[in-house]
Amino acid sequence: MRTKLFILMAMMFSTLAFSQKSELKDAEKALKNGDATAAKSSLESISGMIGGADERTQAQYYFVRGQVFADLAKKGQASAFDEAISSYQKVIEIEDASGKAKYSSDSRQMLAGMTSDLINAAVDDNNNKKYKEGADKLYMAYQLSPRDTIYLYYAASSAVNGQHYEQALGYYEELKKLNYDGSTMSYKATNIETGEVEEMNDKTQMDIMVKSGTYKDPVMERTPSKRSEIIKNIALIYTQLGQDEKALQAYTDARAENPDDVNLVLNEANLYYKLGDKDKFKSLMAEASAMAPDNPDLQYNIGVINMEQGNLEEARTAYKRAIEINPGYVNAQLNLSTTYVNEGNGLIDEMNSLGNSRADIARYEELKKQKDELFREGAIVLEDALKNNPDNQGILTQLKNIYGALGDNENFMRIKKLLGE
Template sequence: MKTKILILASMSFVMAGYAQKNEIKTAEKALKDGNAAAAKTALDGASGMISGADEKMQAQYYFVRGKAYADLAKKGDNAAFDEAVSSFKKVIEVEEKSGKAKYSDETRQHLGTLTADLVNSAVEDNANEKFKEAAEKLYMSYKISPKDTIYLYYAASSAVNGGHYEPALEYYEELQSLGYDGSGVTYKATNVATGEEEEMDKTQRDLMVKSGTYKDPKDDRAPSKKAEIVKNIALIYTQLGQDDKALEAYKAARANNPKDVNLILNEANLYYKMGDKDKFKELQAEAAALAPDNPDLHYNMGVINMEQGNLEEARAAYKKTLEINPGYTNAQLNLSTTYVNEGNGLIDEMNTLGNSKADIARYDELKEQKDSLFRQGADVLEEALKTNPDNQGILTQLKNIYGAMGDNENFMRVKKLLGE
């Protein structure tokens, strides 16, 4: 009786094996007919017991499954990419374990094709501003071919473009742990027949140029991306509100690139955000020393000094800004304001004085100083009007200064210029 039960069990197992083979054959036929969806359905019927099949059948099953999902992915089913990749990787895993590599070589070719399809799909996603999808596909491309770290770099860039900072941070930190540099040389030449510039390896490019089918060879050198990666890590930490980690990242970045003005400014802005205006000013000055012809740097120095009440330093910064860019309107307005603010400060003292002879003398002295300061503020704006006569901000501030001075003639003149 026991023997019969064992025979029946054995027969049942063999029949299950035949069923799996039939499902796989059905899937293969469907793929030949271009019907990947039917192939997937057939394979789903064999999936339940594939783990108990022998390694040869498992390799065949996952190979066909990988092809079915790769075809579905190519036809627009983005979710199929992951299934195709995992199936193809399973083929290699099973055959490495068994020592029989019937499908492995062809599987690697399919993975290469799948990588190209993933990258092309990611390019399309980026163009359509589907940055999350693009990043995921590029990261999957990198996982298929870890030697192509450029895909990981592009995955991080796509994630940042879409504001998906946490995955971007993971990608950048992985690049950093790999020591990714990104520098190198790309070799290009222009196709004589089409007139288009093409990229190829150096040996091929040189041969093509010698043959006369290509011309204008060019070597493009890409700089190292290490500093950019560290900078982006710091910026992401800032976006995530992790200011301490951002500062650590900036310090690491600046250790490698101490003269990178953008890094200095990003660190300065972080200190400003954290309320440390003295450190902000220190870094702005450092940046201005490295880029003395950048008017924005001197302007920012003027702003922070103005906020801190250092009017002489602010004036010097604004004047330097205007030396570099004479038409820098905000610098003109702020330079004028430094004189007005100083004059307004004198009014506070004037209002505290009494009617004694000494107080009256002091009042007249302060009024003369105030009017001189207001006049200097007005002169700055009158000079600005020579090159920017219709600027409403300049005209409005100038009108207010003349009004405060009691200069009715100029007040009315500027009011008329404003069309009031």
């Protein structure tokens, strides 16, 4: 009885082995015919029993499986990349353990080729605004080729573009831990015929082109390090995620890395305001202003932050300084005007709450006079701006609204005419 049972079991294993080899051959044939879906179906029919097969059959199964999913990935099935990678890695794992390497070399080549496929697919994803999918593929490419850390950097950028901040933060933290620099050497020379500076692939090409007499003035430059940008982005993302304590520490790290970045100071100041530390806010704003007193964009940004925080006098001072440095700074002029309009609008609620008593009527007239004076201040700013920008639609539209609110029909109609209405 035992002998018969043994023979029966042997026959079963023989049948299973035959079935596995048959399905593998069917899968390979389907692949050659370009039918990856049929090949996948053949593999799925034996997937549950492949664990009991010999090492050679297992390696063959996972190698074919890798080819199937690699083909599906090229045809647009994003999840297939991960399946292909894990299959090829399984081939290498099995053959390393068995000491019999039949498919490992090809598997490694396929994995190397998949890095390019992942990058190309990620570029397509980003062009189609599928930023998370692009970030996932770039990270897979980095995992396949850890020496190419730039793929991790691009993965973080893709995640930020899609506002997937937690995903981006993980990538940036990994870059920080790796001390990723990202700077490279660039090689340039001037085309003698066109006079334009052109970038070369490497130093050898640059030297050859200069020696040929068609180029001159060779230059080797190192591109800026990306480290300060990475640390800065970590701080900004922690702020975005509302993790304020981590954000403050990140700003400390970022400013140590890049002490001359005034935007870091502004962002840190904004965070302190959010936390209720107005003294630290004012201190940092003064520090930022002192760092670049003649930079109109900085003064404008200081104005924007103060305006957002309701500090209208401080905002006006900054906007006026920006206009003083750059008299044609339209956005600063528009925002300066808006500070007066906003303050005037702030009086309307109290005006509307007043009753009909003599005291209330007197108070109403007083507030209306203040409001109108503030609106006129806003109009004066824009009339001055209009001298250098007579066709600016933003200035004209805001002026029309102010004169409309003032009931100044003459100026209202004048601006409407300038607007072509």
